[in-house]
Amino acid sequence: xxxxxxxxxxxxxxxxxxxxxxxxxxxxxxxxxxxxxxxxxxxxxxxxxxxxxxxxxxxxxxxxxxxxxxxxxxxxxxxxxxxxxxxxxxxxxxxxxxxxxxxxxxxxxxxxxxxxxxxxxxxxxxxxxxxxxxxxxxxxxxxxxxxxxxxxxxxxxxxxxxxxxxxxxxxxxxxxxxxxxxxxxxxxxxxxxxxxxxxxxxxxxxxxxxxxxxxxxxxxxxxxxxxxxxxxxxxxxxxxxxxxxxxxxxxxxxxxxxxxxxxxxxxxxxxxxxxxx
Amino acid sequence: xxxxxxxxxxxxxxxxxxxxxxxxxxxxxxxxxxxxxxxxxxxxxxxxxxxxxxxxxxxxxxxxxxxxxxxxxxxxxxxxxxxxxxxxxxxxxxxxxxxxxxxxxxxxxxxxxxxxxxxxxxxxxxxxxxxxxxxxxxxxxxxxxxxxxxxxxxxxxxxxxxxxxxxxxxxxxxxxxxxxxxxxxxxxxxxxxxxxxxxxxxxxxxxxxxxxxxxxxxxxxxxxxxxxxxxxxxxxxxxxxxxxxxxxxxxxxxxxxxxxxxxxxxxxxxxxxxxxxxxxxxxxxxxxxxxxxxxxxxxxxxxxxxxxxxxxxxxxxxxxxxxxxxxxxx
Numbered sequence: 127x128x129x130x131x132x133x134x135x136x137x138x139x140x141x142x143x144x145x146x147x148x149x150x151x152x153x154x155x156x157x158x159x160x161x162x163x164x165x166x167x168x169x170x171x172x173x174x175x176x177x178x179x180x181x182x183x184x185x186x187x188x189x190x191x192x193x194x195x196x197x198x199x200x201x202x203x204x205x206x207x208x209x210x211x212x213x214x215x216x217x218x219x220x221x222x223x224x225x226x227x228x229x230x231x232x233x234x235x236x237x238x239x240x241x242x243x244x245x246x247x248x249x250x251x252x253x254x255x256x257x258x259x260x261x262x263x264x265x266x267x268x269x270x271x272x273x274x275x276x277x278x279x280x281x282x283x284x285x286x287x288x289x290x291x292x293x294x295x296x297x298x299x300x301x302x303x304x305x306x307x308x309x310x311x312x313x314x315x316x317x318x319x320x321x322x323x324x325x326x327x328x329x330x331x332x333x334x335x336x337x338x339x340x341x342x343x344x345x346x347x348x349x350x351x352x353x354x355x356x357x358x359x360x361x362x363x364x365x366x367x368x369x370x371x372x373x374x375x376x377x378x379x380x381x382x383x384x385x386x387x388x389x390x391x392x393x394x395x396x397x398x399x400x401x402x403x
Numbered sequence: 404x405x406x407x408x409x410x411x412x413x414x415x416x417x418x419x420x421x422x423x424x425x426x427x428x429x430x431x432x433x434x435x436x437x438x439x440x441x442x443x444x445x446x447x448x449x450x451x452x453x454x455x456x457x458x459x460x461x462x463x464x465x466x467x468x469x470x471x472x473x474x475x476x477x478x479x480x481x482x483x484x485x486x487x488x489x490x491x492x493x494x495x496x497x498x499x500x501x502x503x504x505x506x507x508x509x510x511x512x513x514x515x516x517x518x519x520x521x522x523x524x525x526x527x528x529x530x531x532x533x534x535x536x537x538x539x540x541x542x543x544x545x546x547x548x549x550x551x552x553x554x555x556x557x558x559x560x561x562x563x564x565x566x567x568x569x570x571x572x573x574x575x576x577x578x579x580x581x582x583x584x585x586x587x588x589x590x591x592x593x594x595x596x597x598x599x600x601x602x603x604x605x606x607x608x609x610x611x612x613x614x615x616x617x618x619x620x621x622x623x624x625x626x627x628x629x630x631x632x633x634x635x636x637x638x639x640x641x642x643x644x645x646x647x648x649x650x651x652x653x654x655x656x657x658x659x660x661x662x663x664x665x666x667x668x669x670x671x672x673x674x675x676x677x678x679x680x681x682x683x684x685x686x687x688x689x690x691x692x693x694x695x696x697x698x699x700x701x702x703x704x705x706x707x708x709x710x711x712x713x714x715x716x717x718x719x720x721x722x723x724x725x726x727x728x729x730x731x732x733x
Contacts, residue, residue: 203406223409223451226438246439250505259479259508265438266509269409270431270453313505320504325483328499328640333492334627337483352640353503 206269212237213281221268228252228263231278239279239308243355250354253309254278260316262353279308282315291315294367297379302358310354314368317350321372342372404441411453415615416586421452423584423613430454430615432475433510435502436518444528445519445535459513459617462486468623471580474513474616478502478568481512491621493630493651497571500634503641513616516569516579516596519607520562520671521643522551533559534604541604549709550643553717554670560604561707563668564597565643570667571632573675574649578620584613590620597672604671626651626663631727634667635720644668646717650724652688659683664700664725669717676700679721688729690722697721 204223209216212235219234228245231237231254243251245264252264255277282289291311294300301307324337329349342350347365356364370377384392412418422428428450431437440446459475462484470486481487482498502510524530524542531540543551543561551561577593597608610616630651636642647667653660662683664676679696686692697718704714 204408206409223407224404246442247435247506250503253505260505261509262435262505265435265506267409267431267434267438267451267453270411270434270455317504323483325479326488326495326499328496328634330499333488333495335488336485337488349640350504352638353505 208269208272210271210273211275213277219268223267223269225268226264227254227256227266227268227271227276230268231263231276237278237280240312241305241308243306243309248355249306249309250313251306251309253313253354255312255316258316258319260313277312279312282311289315290371291318291367294371295364298363298367298370298377299360299381300364300367301356301360306354306356306358310351310356310364313351313354314364314371317347317368318372320350342369344369347372405444405447405449407441407448408450409453410450411456413456413458415454415457415459415582415617418452418454418457419582419584419586419613419615421450422615425450426612428452432514433477434514435506435510436514440519440526443526445526454615461618465620470621470623471618472512472621473618474580475511478507478510478512478515479504482507490623490627491571491575492627493632493649494568494571494575494621496630496632497567497647497649500632500644500647501567512568512619515566516572516616516619517608517610518565521565522562523547525562534562534600534607537603537605543707545708547709548707550645550668551707551710552670553704553706553710553713554666554674555599556671556705556707557600557602557604559602560600560671562600562604562671564607564670564672566673567632567634567644567647567667569593569597569673570647570665571649572619572621573673574651574663574665575621575624575626576663578622579616580618580620581610582615582617583611588617593619593673594675600671607671624651625653625660629654629728629731631724633720633724633727635716646713646720648717648720648724650721650728652725652728654688654729657687659686659688662725664696664721666717666721669704669713676721678702688725690726693722693725694718696725 202220202222205220206223207220209218217235219230221230228240228242231240240254240263241251242264243249247262247265252262253260254263256274282292291314295307295311321340321342324339326333327346327349329346344365347368366377410421412421422430427448429437429448431451431453432455437446455475457475460473462472462476462481464486465471470490472481478498482495488495498507519525520534522543524532524546525534530542533539533541541558541560544558548561550563552563573593579591579593579596581589581591583589591609595609598606632647632649634647635645637645644667646669649665651663662680664679666674666676679700682696682699683692700721701714701718706714
């Protein structure tokens with residue numbers, strides 16, 4: 127008798143039934159071989175049912191996004207075939223003419239970094255970079271993107287090396303809930319180029335002057351980033367992050383993680399303060 | 404969004420033929436306004452003709468020092484083009500006062516002219532709106548009309564044109580070049596391009612269905628040294644104008660040879676302040692004269708219940724824009 131079978135027989139009847147159900151579920155999910163062993167390894171540590179439910183939910187959520195389920199034109203109304211380069215990789219999609227670039231990225235490419243905030247071009251959460259220009263993916267039909275190069279938040283880092291703008295946002299705490307952040311960062315990355323190219327803004331003092339690289343003041347950063355809203359109002363930190371990347375000057379971090387030592391010190395101080403009251 | 408057929412072409416004659424042949428077809432350029440209106444179910448085309456690949460994006464010097472800006476040049480490209488920055492800083496400034504960096508990167512010049520009003524009754528399909536649904540009434544006339552017109556409105560519509568760019572273009576006497584079916588072309592003076600609402604507010608402008616803007620021409624002028632675009636809005640940036648003023652002066656010694664003044668956020672079309680211009684010709688460029696010119700212009704103002712503030716605001720904005728123009732702050 128194998129160890130596994132011995133273990134099985136030692137289980138109570140109810141537990142045996144649960145395990146059989148779960149075996150069936152794993153079959154239905156198509157989890158076999160190595161991944162099944164890995165799965166069961168995890169499952170013993172966590173409680174099987176919860177995990178299976180999670181995986182089922184994920185499978186259902188992904189069901190509509192699996193590419194090969196949606197590749198024939200007959201299943202799509204007003205189908206359009208479109209090819210574009212997304213984060214350096216050539217992609218070809220068969221889409222409903224109504225599909226926005228944002229939906230194509232999120233629902234068809236599993237690139238859910240770009241966010242759907244207002245879906246009406248008012249908040250900037252969907253900002254991505256197309257052919258080196260920041261644009262709103264919620265107001266761009268994917269069908270119009272033939273031959274374009276799209277960069278999303280997922281395409282900014284080089285391997286594990288974050289883009290300097292991402293690093294600066296973390297360093298300066300340029301977000302709270304993080305929902306607007308991918309759009310803010312894509313917008314800010316493109317803005318750096320606009321400044322380098324000497325592009326003008328409504329605040330430009332002498333617009334007639336020949337374009338040359340612009341040194342952005344805080345007010346200029348605010349004006350040029352006004353298409354990206356942040357309901358948490360992390361604006362001062364966003365400006366600080368952008369300014370650091372723009373000037374290349376280390377502005378110093380204004381926060382740090384609390385280690386156990388810091389927490390202990392803080393508690394000691396609190397205790398002393400309370401003792402003197 | 405309702406289903407629609409997507410077509411694209413690189414040939415403008417074909418594009419015009421496609422749209423002209425189907426009364427429910429529309430051109431798709433930058434899409435910043437049209438796609439939004441389609442999501443809101445305000446615009447319901449059953450066919451879009453993508454014109455982004457037509458060769459209409461050039462900005463170039465044409466005869467007599469005039470400049471032609473292509474209908475499909477993006478707002479950003481236009482505002483930053485050396486020919487525009489140097490010779491028509493008023494236009495560059497007005498474009499940059501509108502929308503956001505992202506939207507200006509997408510929006511085209513032709514599309515800017517043809518954008519629809521942002522009147523909230525027009526946008527809300529549960530509300531009456533003669534512009535959206537002729538004969539259904541005007542929700543704004545006796546509704547919330549703080550953002551609405553004070554000049555040239557009718558009982559059928561009190562909406563305003565939302566563009567900043569167009570306010571500069573009407574001040575600069577631009578010309579709209581249009582292509583019709585069969586490759587025919589015509590030119591429309593900018594002041595005649597947009598319409599007052601009258602009893603047909605569903606028509607924003609004088610384009611016929613299927614006609615395509617190919618370019619906007621800017622006649623050479625002597626205003627570049629003394630112009631300014633002032634935009635007054637609820638937020639410091641990324642908001643539509645309560646009132647905006649495009650002001651340009653051509654000076655002759657201490658006196659004004661001629662001036663151009665246009666207002667945004669006050670009418671169904673970019674509002675050229677002809678009365679104020681007439682008064683200032685030959686006068687000295689003093690604040691007192693600017694103020695008197697503004698008073699004259701606003702004699703015709705008819706504010707609604709919630710936008711009476713636009714009268715005083717508009718007068719002061721004219722004075723401030725002219726002072727800035729005189730000091731060459733563009």
